[in-house]
Amino acid sequence: MDNRNVFIAIALSMSVLLFWAAFFETPRNNTKQNPQQKTEQKVQQNSITPTITQPSVEKKLTREESIKKEKRVIIENDNLIGSLSLKGALIDDISFKKHKLKVDNNENIIFLNPPETENGFFIETGWTSIGNKIKVPTKETVWSVKGNNILNASSPVVLQWNNQEGIIFEKKIELDNKYLFKISQQVKNNSNSSIDLFPYAQMTRNKIPDDIQNFYIQHEGFIGVFDDELKEDDYDDVEDKKIVRETNAGWFGITDKYWMTAFVPESGKNFKSTLLYENGFKANYIINKPTTIGKSSIGINELKLFVAAKEVETIDGYAAEQQINKFDLVIDWGWFYFFTKPLFFVIDYLFKISGNFGTAIVLLTIAIRLIFFPLANFSFRSMAKMKAVQPEMMRLKELHKDDKVKLQQEMMALYRKEKINPASGCLPILIQIPFFFAIYKMLFISLEMRHQPFFGWIKDLSDKDPTSIFNFFGLIPWDPPSFLIIGIWPILMGLSMWVQQKLNPAPADPIQAKIFAFFPLFLTIILASFPSGLVVYWTINNILTIAQQWVIMKNTKVKTN
Numbered sequence: 001m002d003n004r005n006v007f008i009a010i011a012l013s014m015s016v017l018l019f020w021a022a023f024f025e026t027p028r029n030n031t032k033q034n035p036q037q038k039t040e041q042k043v044q045q046n047s048i049t050p051t052i053t054q055p056s057v058e059k060k061l062t063r064e065e066s067i068k069k070e071k072r073v074i075i076e077n078d079n080l081i082g083s084l085s086l087k088g089a090l091i092d093d094i095s096f097k098k099h100k101l102k103v104d105n106n107e108n109i110i111f112l113n114p115p116e117t118e119n120g121f122f123i124e125t126g127w128t129s130i131g132n133k134i135k136v137p138t139k140e141t142v143w144s145v146k147g148n149n150i151l152n153a154s155s156p157v158v159l160q161w162n163n164q165e166g167i168i169f170e171k172k173i174e175l176d177n178k179y180l181f182k183i184s185q186q187v188k189n190n191s192n193s194s195i196d197l198f199p200y201a202q203m204t205r206n207k208i209p210d211d212i213q214n215f216y217i218q219h220e221g222f223i224g225v226f227d228d229e230l231k232e233d234d235y236d237d238v239e240d241k242k243i244v245r246e247t248n249a250g251w252f253g254i255t256d257k258y259w260m261t262a263f264v265p266e267s268g269k270n271f272k273s274t275l276l277y278e279n280g281f282k283a284n285y286i287i288n289k290p291t292t293i294g295k296s297s298i299g300i301n302e303l304k305l306f307v308a309a310k311e312v313e314t315i316d317g318y319a320a321e322q323q324i325n326k327f328d329l330v331i332d333w334g335w336f337y338f339f340t341k342p343l344f345f346v347i348d349y350l351f352k353i354s355g356n357f358g359t360a361i362v363l364l365t366i367a368i369r370l371i372f373f374p375l376a377n378f379s380f381r382s383m384a385k386m387k388a389v390q391p392e393m394m395r396l397k398e399l400h401k402d403d404k405v406k407l408q409q410e411m412m413a414l415y416r417k418e419k420i421n422p423a424s425g426c427l428p429i430l431i432q433i434p435f436f437f438a439i440y441k442m443l444f445i446s447l448e449m450r451h452q453p454f455f456g457w458i459k460d461l462s463d464k465d466p467t468s469i470f471n472f473f474g475l476i477p478w479d480p481p482s483f484l485i486i487g488i489w490p491i492l493m494g495l496s497m498w499v500q501q502k503l504n505p506a507p508a509d510p511i512q513a514k515i516f517a518f519f520p521l522f523l524t525i526i527l528a529s530f531p532s533g534l535v536v537y538w539t540i541n542n543i544l545t546i547a548q549q550w551v552i553m554k555n556t557k558v559k560t561n
Contacts, residue, residue, distance in 0.1 A: 050128050050129060050130045050131070050132075050198055050286070051128075052128055052200050052202060052274075052284050052286060056279040057115040057116055057120070057139070057279075058116065059115075059116055059117060059118050059120060059206055060116060061114070061116040061117060062117065063110070063113055063114065063117050063119075065116075066113075066114035066115075066116045066117055067083065067093055067114060069116075070085045070086060070087045071085075071086045071087075071142075072084060072085055072086060072093070073086065073145060073149050073150070073151055073157050073159075074149070074150045074151065075091075075093075075094070075151045075152075075175065076150070076151075076152055077152050077153045077175055077176070077177050077178070078097070078098075078153070078177050078178070079096065079097055079098055079177070079178050079179060079309070080094055080095070080096065080097065080175070080179065080307065081094075081095050081097050081108065082094040082095055082112065084151070084157075084173070085114065086142055086143045086144070086145070086159070087139070087140065087141070087142050087143075088124060088137075088138070088139035088140065088141060088143075089124070089125070089126075089137070089141070089143045089159050089171055090114070090115070090122045090123065090124050090139065091112065091122065091123040091124075091181070091305070091307070092112055092113060092114045092115065092120070092121075092122035092123070093112060093113070093114065094110075094111050094112035094307050095108040095109060095110045095111060096108055096109040096111060096259070096309050098309070099258070099309055099447075099450070099451075100451065103451050103453075103459050103460050104459075109259070109309075111259050111307065112261075112307060115139070115204070115206070117206070118206065118207070119206060119207065119209070119210075120204070120205070120206035120280065121203075121204070121205045121206065121261075122203070122204055123201070123202075123203050123261065123305060123307070124139060124201070124202050124203075124204070125171065125183055125185060125199075125200070125201040125202075125303065125305075126138070126185070126199075126200060126201075127169070127185065127187065127197040127198065127199055127200070127301075128197070128198050128200055128286070129195070129196065129197055129198065130196070130198075134163075134165075134167070134195055134197065135163040135164075135165055135167070136163070136169070136197070137161050137163075137169055141161055142161075143159040143160065143161045143171070144159065144160050144161070145157065145158070145159060145160075146158040146159070146160050146170075151173060151175050152175060153175060153176055153177040156172055156173060156174040156175075157172075157173050158170060158171070158172050158173075159171045159173070165191060166189070166190040166191030166192070167187060167188070167189055167190065167191055167195070168187070168188040168190065169185070169186070169187055170185070170186040170187075170188070171183060171184070171185055171186075172184040172186070178308070178314055178318075179306050179307055179308035179309070179314065179318075180304060180305075180306055180308075180318065180322070181304070181305040181306075181307065182302065182303075182304055182305075183201075183302070183303050183304075183305060184300060184301075184302045185199055185300065185301045185302070185303075186298060186299070186300050187291070187293055187298065187299040187300075188298050189293040189294065189295060189296065189297050189298070189299070190296065191295065192295060193295065194292060194293065194294045194295060195292075195293050196290035196291070196292050196293075197290060197291050197293065197299065198286050198287055198288075198290050198291070199266075199286070199287050199291060199301035199303075200284060200285060200286040200287070201263050201265075201284065201285060201303055201305070202282055202283070202284035202285075203253065203254060203261055203263070203282070203283050203284070204280045204281070204282050205254060205280055205281045205282075206279075206280040206281075207280070207281075208235050208281070209256060211256075212235075212256070213257060217334075217440075217441060217444055217445075218257060218332045218444060218445055219232045219234075219255065219332050220255060220256055220257055221233055221234045221235050221237075221238075221254065221255065222234075222235075222237075222238060222243075222252070222253075222254055222255075222275050222281075222283055223252065223253060223254070223255045223260075223262075223329075223330060224245075224250060224251060224252025224253065224262075224273065225250050225251055225252070225325055225326045225327075225329065226245050226247040226250040226252070226273070227247045227248065227249060227250060228325060228326070230326060230329050231245070231252075233275055235281060238275045238276060238277050238281060239277045239281075242274060242275065242276040242277075243274070243275040243276070244272065244273070244274050244275075245272070245273045246270065246271070246272045246273070246288070247270070247271065247273070248268070248269075248270050249267070249268075249325065250265075250273075250325070251263060251264040251265075251324055251325075251327060252273050252283060252285070253283060253306070253330070254281075254283055255310075255330055255332075257445070258309060258310055258447045258450060259308070259309055259310065260306065260308055260310055260330050261305070261306060261307050261308075262305070262306045262308075262327075262330060263283075263285060263303060263304070263305060264303065264304035264305075264306070264322070264324055265285055265287065265303055266287070266301060266302050266303055269287050269288075269289065270287070270288045270289065271285045271286060271287050271288060272285060272286055272288055273285045274286075287301065304322065304324075306318070309447060310330065310331050310447050311447055311448070312328075312331060312344060312348070312446075312447075312448065315327065315328055315330060315331055316328050328341075331445065332445055333441070333442075333445075334438075334441045336434050336437055336438040336441065339434055339435060339438035340438040340441050340442045341442075343364070343435075343438055343439055343442045344442050344446065344448075346364060346367070347360050347361065347364045347442070347443075347446075348360075348448060350363045350364055351448070351452075356452075356453070356454065356455075357448070357449050357452035357453075357454070357461055357533065358452070358453070358454030358455065358458065358461055358533065358536055359454075361443070361461075361533055361536050361537050361540070362536070362540050364439070364537075365537055365540045365541050365544065366540075366544065368435060368439065368541075369541065369544045369545070369548070372435075373548070386420060388418075389414060389418055389420065392414060393411065393414065396410045396411060396414070439537060440534060440537075443531065443533050443534050443537060444531065444534065446462075449461050449462050449531070449533050450462040452533075454532070454533075454536065457488070458489070458532050458536075460532075461531060461532050461533035461536070462531045462532075462533060463531060463532065464485065464487065464528060464529050464530060464531065464532060465485075465487025465488060465489045465490055465528070465532045465535065466485070466487065467485075467487040467488050468480050468484060468485040468486060468487060469486050469487075469491060470484045470485075470486070473487075473488060482529075485528060485529075486524065486525065486528040487528060487532070489532055489535045489536060489539060490524050490525075490527050490528040490530075490535055491524060492539050493523070493524060493527060493535050493538050493539040493542065494520045494521060494523060494524030495520075496539055496542035496543055496546060497519070497520040497523060497524075497542055498520040499542075499546055500542055500545060500546050500549070501516065501517070501519075501520065503546065503549050503550060
């Protein structure tokens with residue numbers, strides 16, 4: 001128990017932070033590993049609900065060529081800019097006006113793309129019938145515009161198509177000033193008989209996005225809430241097997257790290273949701289009960305569509321205003337939701353009063369250290385006592401190296417004499433692990449940190465430190481490869497961890513001591529590619545820990561290494 005010191009606890013904390021999700025969060029994102037989850041996907045198929053079939057599209061055009069190819073309705077509000085194609089009435093051209101591709105240019109983030117492009121990502125809505133007996137609009141249908149042809153927050157757009165068989169289809173599309181589309185689909189039946197139609201909506205993504213991070217700490221892929229239960233499915237899950245769910249209430253869509261799309265079907269109507277891979281990744285739903293439209297009658301269906309940046313205030317606002325159950329979970333707060341989300345509100349408040357997100361990180365780190373100050377004091381005093389008796393422990397090990405029982409008895413006698421509990425130093429640190437992980441998670445997922453500068457060379461806290469020791473931090477005119485970019489902040493973090501090691505009693509085992517001595521260098525290399533905001537947090541946290549521990553050791557008159 002003599003090597004139960006603070007550094008081991010910190011190493012354990014770091015290991016949890018780096019690898020927790022890989023072992024504990026992955027199963028909830030993987031529906032194919034759990035037999036019970038497979039059973040949940042086997043919904044009853046005796047319904048007469050028809051399938052959604054649409055012709056595939058060859059991906060051969062550039063984005064610009066595809067947009068220019070078709071007649072379009074312009075879409076623009078304070079947050080979105082783009083267009084919808086009159087061919088198919090597809091919403092397939094959306095960019096985020098307030099979020100740029102890079103810090104140093106003015107190019108908008110492009111999110112939705114036309115079907116003919118390699119990165120096609122588009123939304124379609126419509127009707128289908130059993131056996132396709134009724135001529136309904138498809139992706140090849142060319143719609144006409146009734147009246148206004150610009151969709152914005154004050155002007156909806158109405159599209160119309162006549163199937164020349166006595167049935168007229170209309171779509172009224174509304175857009176608020178942020179990210180919410182409201183689509184009302186109307187069918188006028190002027191034929192000689194009653195008809196049954198099933199409303200549906202579908203989003204299609206031609207391929208997995210190139211910038212997906214494949215990092216277990218955050219889910220990217222399919223997401224939804226069905227009957228109060230959050231479901232997350234990876235792209236490879238859907239590629240392997242079609243996933244079908246039925247529910248009376250819920251929402252679902254596709255989420256990236258910072259962006260998302262989601263359908264919210266009409267309230268109170270049972271629907272079947274299907275996730276599948278078929279000429280692209282598809283997420284669709286169809287209302288199980290048909291809309292029966294009598295002669296000279298009108299049938300209507302409504303749905304909500306979100307094409308959004310995952311801004312916490314905006315998403316929470318929609319969840320409350322639109323009464324969408326657990327819609328805030330589209331932001332992956334993780335297992336420590338009850339820590340992570342409140343911490344975001346704290347750092348967001350600090351950001352607003354300080355004007356700098358990096359400063360907010362520093363202030364939050366100080367606040368967390370103050371909260372845990374008594375626990376840390378207790379831990380460090382215990383570690384100081386352990387370090388004070390380490391020479392005597394080494395003497396006992398040498399004296400009784402051939403008698404393990406006697407050694408254990410002598411060590412326990414020493415602990416009792418000096419009033420030391422070897423485990424007491426680790427317990428307070430272990431209690432803090434959920435908070436450390438929550439901060440780590442919160443900073444990793446926060447769109448609000450994206451493109452926020454700190455001081456000096458850090459222009460984007462969501463990106464890695466751009467400096468590198470291998471070109472002497474820019475003094476040599478050479479751009480090293482990405483794996484050699486080990487910046488100033490990661491180096492400061494590694495040095496602070498090394499100093500922290502020196503304040504702790506060294507492990508008695510020489511091999512273990514060498515492993516721990518290498519640990520700061522290992523983490524420096526690993527964290528060099530992490531968002532600089534995370535590295536700033538760990539560095540400041542280490543410095544504050546060192547200061548507190550040094551004061552305690554000085555007061556207990558323990559010599560540092």
